[in-house]
Amino acid sequence: MKKGKARGISRPTAERLSEYLLILEQHLFCGKETISSKELADVYGNTPSQVRQDLFQLEKTGRIRHGYNVNTLKTAIRNKLGLENTTNLAIIGCGKLGSAIAEHVPFSSYGMNLVALFDSHKSLIGKKIGGVVVENVADLEKSVRKMKISIATLCVPPSAAQEVVDKLVSAGGVRGILNYTQRRLKVPDSIVVRDRQIVCSFMQLAFFSNQGI
Amino acid sequence: MKKGKARGISRPTAERLSEYLLILEQHLFCGKETISSKELADVYGNTPSQVRQDLFQLEKTGRIRHGYNVNTLKTAIRNKLGLENTTNLAIIGCGKLGSAIAEHVPFSSYGMNLVALFDSHKSLIGKKIGGVVVENVADLEKSVRKMKISIATLCVPPSAAQEVVDKLVSAGGVRGILNYTQRRLKVPDSIVVRDRQIVCSFMQLAFFSNQGI
Incomplete structure (x- = not known):
């Protein structure tokens, strides 16, 4: 299997992004429209700094004062992962x-x-x-x-x-x-x-x- | 989720060992009694040096001149992962x-x-x-x-x-x-x-x- 980077993100980052996406959907389902890197890290099981490093690689993350707008972040991850392709x-x-x-x-x-x-x-x-x-x-x-x-x-x-x-x-x-x-x-x-x-x-x-x- | 090491091996090493075990069983099934780190790495999709580093953490690996005895290595992995426990x-x-x-x-x-x-x-x-x-x-x-x-x-x-x-x-x-x-x-x-x-x-x-x- 080949190793490498694509669209500027590594394989582990892409893996985490797909899992963050499900967490964000669950968060929205519970009526929460913003999320902090600490909240996301607590649910995922890693650190806020790792989360911020991953999200830094996206465009238009919906960064606001104490976190991110969940809908905007969801869209950014979907775009990065190419989930709008068929x-x-x-x-x-x-x-x-x-x-x-x-x-x-x-x-x-x-x-x-x-x-x-x-x-x-x-x-x-x-x-x-x-x-x-x-x-x-x-x-x-x-x-x-x-x-x-x-x-x-x-x-x-x-x-x-x-x-x-x-x-x-x-x-x-x-x-x-x-x-x-x-x-x-x-x-x-x-x-x-x-x-x-x-x-x-x-x-x-x-x-x-x-x-x- | 807590992070850490147990029995001297990290989480990623334990994960790889469980996958090596299935590869070794498949190798035996094909009648091959020895395997080199390069062969194992080729099937797993990593490098011989990573394989050797992982196997170095086991006891009695069955190391022979150009590789490992598959049965001995299998047993060493099973012991390390505690697969004899119930x-x-x-x-x-x-x-x-x-x-x-x-x-x-x-x-x-x-x-x-x-x-x-x-x-x-x-x-x-x-x-x-x-x-x-x-x-x-x-x-x-x-x-x-x-x-x-x-x-x-x-x-x-x-x-x-x-x-x-x-x-x-x-x-x-x-x-x-x-x-x-x-x-x-x-x-x-x-x-x-x-x-x-x-x-x-x-x-x-x-x-x-x-x-x-």
């Missing part, structure tokens, strides 16, 4: 995890369109999940090209993971993969893979909570 | 995401016991998922105490999240929470919360893949 997305593997993602993740609120679902099970092909019809994974390459899909999520069994990824690569156009399988994937350097092995989150939580860090 | 775990919210975790995450292979599931829907209470019977969330506090549950996962709707967490806190004994809801939680400093908002992973992937970082 990214076409596919989910491959429509078992419980894939279906949960299709049904519950609010893609359209964050500049993404869920345009395709794939599975190999006859019982799922043709079914509608989260408003999208499940296609046969055998048609993956053709559909990925036709639907101009640029990011894909893998929720297939580990044994099928690399084969599916090879098809995504050969289809062309896919630039990012979110990998929920327990298998590490081989991809060309031009494709970004983010590994999200759920079992690792549990191992880390068990360790941190046992050690109190 | 941690009792509960999942709260047994919709598709909660059920997927209950059915597919191999907890017992990593020192954890899934001992309880909770939901508020009558159609789910009493049902067996991943070998465990779903209990009524109204009995949460009593069961958490009885089953000596120390880590919990939240897969409930955002509107129910804080209420469930307050019950977990008042039950006592819970030291870590993995939060899959889109809501940030208020907990005492003694409890570790790890936020895993799936939509953030998608925002980050869309951003990184658009920017090519």
Whole structure:
């Protein structure tokens, strides 16, 4: 995976900004229209100076005397992260995890369109999940090209993971993969893979909570 | 959330070690009994020197001339992360995401016991998922105490999240929470919360893949 900076922000900053965005939305939902760097840091779990350093990299943050205007800050983060662009997305593997993602993740609120679902099970092909019809994974390459899909999520069994990824690569156009399988994937350097092995989150939580860090 | 070191390793090191472990298992599965720091770094996506620095903090790594013995290294990581301890775990919210975790995450292979599931829907209470019977969330506090549950996962709707967490806190004994809801939680400093908002992973992937970082 390549390392680097884009739009002048580093990878960790971009990660924090996406999480700040959800915190700001929660803050607005509670009827609070301003937020200080200390409040944001307390909820996120970092320091006010880190928050200010991150927000300093945005344009028009809505900085006011004792903090920020939440709506203006939200817009600034959305612009920086390019959430007004439209990214076409596919989910491959429509078992419980894939279906949960299709049904519950609010893609359209964050500049993404869920345009395709794939599975190999006859019982799922043709079914509608989260408003999208499940296609046969055998048609993956053709559909990925036709639907101009640029990011894909893998929720297939580990044994099928690399084969599916090879098809995504050969289809062309896919630039990012979110990998929920327990298998590490081989991809060309031009494709970004983010590994999200759920079992690792549990191992880390068990360790941190046992050690109190 | 508190910051710090435990057993002489930092939080990022512990996170990487848990991911190295899955890579080593995959390596063994492919019949490879030794691995070099370069091979491990190539799969993980960091540098050989970072890998060596992380592994240097383990005991008995199985260091051999051109790398490491995979089995010995696996054991060293498991020991460091305390995966031979037994941690009792509960999942709260047994919709598709909660059920997927209950059915597919191999907890017992990593020192954890899934001992309880909770939901508020009558159609789910009493049902067996991943070998465990779903209990009524109204009995949460009593069961958490009885089953000596120390880590919990939240897969409930955002509107129910804080209420469930307050019950977990008042039950006592819970030291870590993995939060899959889109809501940030208020907990005492003694409890570790790890936020895993799936939509953030998608925002980050869309951003990184658009920017090519």
